[in-house]
Amino acid sequence: MLTTTTLHAVSQAETRAMDTQALRDSFHIGGLFAPGEARLHYTHYDRMIVGGVVPDGADIVLDEVRECGTPSILDRREMGVLNIGETARVSAGGETHELARGDVLYLGRGSGPVTFGTGGRFYLVSAPAHRSFPAKLIKIGEAGQVKMGAPETANDRTIYQFIHPDVMESCQLVMGYTMFHGGSVWNTMPAHLHDRRMEAYLYFDLDPANRIFHFMGEPQETRHLVMQNEEAVVSPPWSIHCGCGTGSYTFCWAMAGDNVDYKDVEMVAMEDLR
Structure with a gap:
């Protein structure tokens, strides 16, 4: 079963006037992972698609998505797939890939229908593509690693880069x-902006009793969303994006836009936040 929801782009001026429910309707994505279903959210931020696929006793094939306007979803798109479930297979373009938990699979433009195998719990992101690149399965040991932060500032973390210029094209x-x-x-x-790229987050590995406070909005007009485990959020290019949890967690970040330079950001000074 496939369901697709559309999220339209929202401006800074509109966001300033939003209450909690309006913010959640515009940026928050819940209920991504439903057994036996593929649930997609087609956003008007760089036309990124965010989705969850959970095969339950039978494979799920993702092919035509009406919102894309093409016979098959990857006719003019590329896709990244993260498995947060048990080891399972994903097939596309005549190839089958076995994804363990934490593996990321890249599928290039023209890969055709995508078949998701049982046992997996798949998070996917897709963006328009102007060229075709070969499929690539990236294990965590093959990912780029950047260590940042410190225990003293409660932000000691490792950033794992999978679909990234230092790892693949x-x-x-x-x-x-x-x-x-x-x-x-x-x-x-400190927070930052990257006006040339939008971003989507999936928060996972969070204890169900805990919550994450995801901060967004303009630096002088910040807002927040309270997130549960395995929920996603869309971050517009004009918005800051940072967060703090009441317990440990992992989050998947994905970006699309003008360039793929991970360091193309504008830092926001702490004293400028409101």
Whole structure:
């Protein structure tokens, strides 16, 4: 079963006037992972698609998605797939890939229908592509690793870069995830902006009793969303994005836009936050 929801782009001016429910309707994505279903969210931020696929006793094939306007979803798109479930297979373009938990698979433009195998719990992101690149399965040991932060500032973490220029070539999709160490819970503070790229987050590995406070909005007009385990959020290019959990967690980040330079950011000074 496939369901697709559309998230339209929202401006800074509109966001300033939003209450909690309006913020959640515009940026929060819940209920991504339903047994036996593929649930996609087609966003108007760089036309990124965010989705969850959970095969339950039978494979799920992702092919035509009406919102894309093409016979098959990857006719003019590329895709990144993260498995947060048990080891399972993903097939596309005549190839079958076995994804363990934490593996990321890249599928290039023109790969055709994508078949997701039982046992997996798949998070996917997709963006328009102007070129075709070969499929690539990236294990965590093959990912780029950047260590940042410190225990003293509660942000000791490792950033794992999977679909990233230092690891492989893609059109515009950049994807990876960040893991925290030793009780650290703060991500990306001081905050930053990257006006040339949007970003989507999936928060996972969070105890169901805990919550994450995801901060967004303009630096002088910040807002927050309270997130549960395995929920996602869309971050517009004009918005800050940082977060803090009441317990340990991992989050998958994915970006699309003008370039794939991970360091193309504008830092926001702590004293400028409101």
